[in-house]
Amino acid sequence: MENRATQLEQALRRAGVRVTRQRAALLRVIAGSEDHPDAAELHRRAEAAGAGVSLATVYRTLTTLQTQGVIEKLEFQGEPARWEAADQRHHDHMIDVDTGAVMEFTNDRIERLQAEIAAEMGYEIVHHRLELYVRRRG
Amino acid sequence: MENRATQLEQALRRAGVRVTRQRAALLRVIAGSEDHPDAAELHRRAEAAGAGVSLATVYRTLTTLQTQGVIEKLEFQGEPARWEAADQRHHDHMIDVDTGAVMEFTNDRIERLQAEIAAEMGYEIVHHRLELYVRRRG
DNA sequence: ATAAGTGCAAAGGTTTTGCAGTCGG
DNA sequence: CCGACTGCAAAACCTTTGCACTTAT
Numbered sequence: 001m002e003n004r005a006t007q008l009e010q011a012l013r014r015a016g017v018r019v020t021r022q023r024a025a026l027l028r029v030i031a032g033s034e035d036h037p038d039a040a041e042l043h044r045r046a047e048a049a050g051a052g053v054s055l056a057t058v059y060r061t062l063t064t065l066q067t068q069g070v071i072e073k074l075e076f077q078g079e080p081a082r083w084e085a086a087d088q089r090h091h092d093h094m095i096d097v098d099t100g101a102v103m104e105f106t107n108d109r110i111e112r113l114q115a116e117i118a119a120e121m122g123y124e125i126v127h128h129r130l131e132l133y134v135r136r137r138g
Numbered sequence: 139m140e141n142r143a144t145q146l147e148q149a150l151r152r153a154g155v156r157v158t159r160q161r162a163a164l165l166r167v168i169a170g171s172e173d174h175p176d177a178a179e180l181h182r183r184a185e186a187a188g189a190g191v192s193l194a195t196v197y198r199t200l201t202t203l204q205t206q207g208v209i210e211k212l213e214f215q216g217e218p219a220r221w222e223a224a225d226q227r228h229h230d231h232m233i234d235v236d237t238g239a240v241m242e243f244t245n246d247r248i249e250r251l252q253a254e255i256a257a258e259m260g261y262e263i264v265h266h267r268l269e270l271y272v273r274r275r276g
Numbered sequence: 277a278t279a280a281g282t283g284c285a286a287a288g289g290t291t292t293t294g295c296a297g298t299c300g301g
Numbered sequence: 302c303c304g305a306c307t308g309c310a311a312a313a314c315c316t317t318t319g320c321a322c323t324t325a326t
Contacts, residue, residue, distance in 0.1 A: 154280095155280090156279095158281060160282075192283050193283095194284075194285095195283075198282085199281095202281095
């Protein structure tokens with residue numbers, strides 16, 4: 001993840017985005033997170049790592065990184081926005097309504113059907129959101 | 139829609155929910171709306187109809203009506219929540235990212251696939267959210 | 277009668293922003 | 302060097318809530 005963060009820094013610089021101490025720290029926090037933290041949580045983790053970043057900068061950085069395609073924003077029902085690294089292959093989310101656990105899944109057939117539906121109506125998909133709010137069977 | 143609103147009033151009373159002047163007015167606004175208005179817009183429409191309802195009551199009423207299963211809450215990306223009557227059959231939404239237009243669609247195959255995916259992982263679906271953010275082809 | 281509902285204004289939680297100072301390229 | 306970036310505090314935004322008053326049943 002150190003490496004991944006370093007790669008991203010170079011990509012950002014190439015794109016003309018300055019790599020400040022704060023941004024470098026956040027890149028490392030994000031690269032090292034396997035879950036789906038919100039801005040406050042990322043701020044906490046950055047501080048815990050001794051970063052010295054303001055919450056305002058966390059928000060601004062998240063927007064910047066999203067624009068650069070480095071991270072993706074998740075907005076589950078009525079919670080603060082969460083974020084995840086964008087370096088994985090596309091997937092959707094399943095949320096356990098009892099525990100709040102977030103799981104990931106993919107299904108090519110659903111993807112294709114979505115594209116077909118849009119095409120039939122004369123549109124193309126820019127992006128989509130598929131969330132399953134679920135409960136353990138019992 | 140007058141009739142629909144009246145039906146709903148009776149259902150509410152049966153459920154032990156009081157039908158106040160404000161709630162009756164909102165029921166009529168909702169029954170007469172074919173789009174997906176947010177709380178502020180519903181408030182405006184109610185006021186335009188001479189209702190005399192506070193915005194706080196609009197919010198409280200929306201929550202109540204949702205609990206009663208009369209309306210459904212839609213939370214599209216980063217906008218205030220929107221609402222729609224729940225008297226229709228289930229459908230998902232397609233949002234034109236350029237115009238903001240919201241269209242509805244259904245696809246049984248997608249519905250079935252979702253249930254299968256959840257089942258495979260040992261869950262059952264409580265509810266789901268499928269939104270296609272699209273752009274006109276050209 | 278009386279519990280449920282309302283209006284108002286204040287507070288809540290998340291996110292954005294203006295401004296003056298700082299720093300990366 | 303200088304424009305992009307930051308911190309701080311204030312504001313914006315949508316939504317909820319406490320309290321005293323009103324009203325549907």
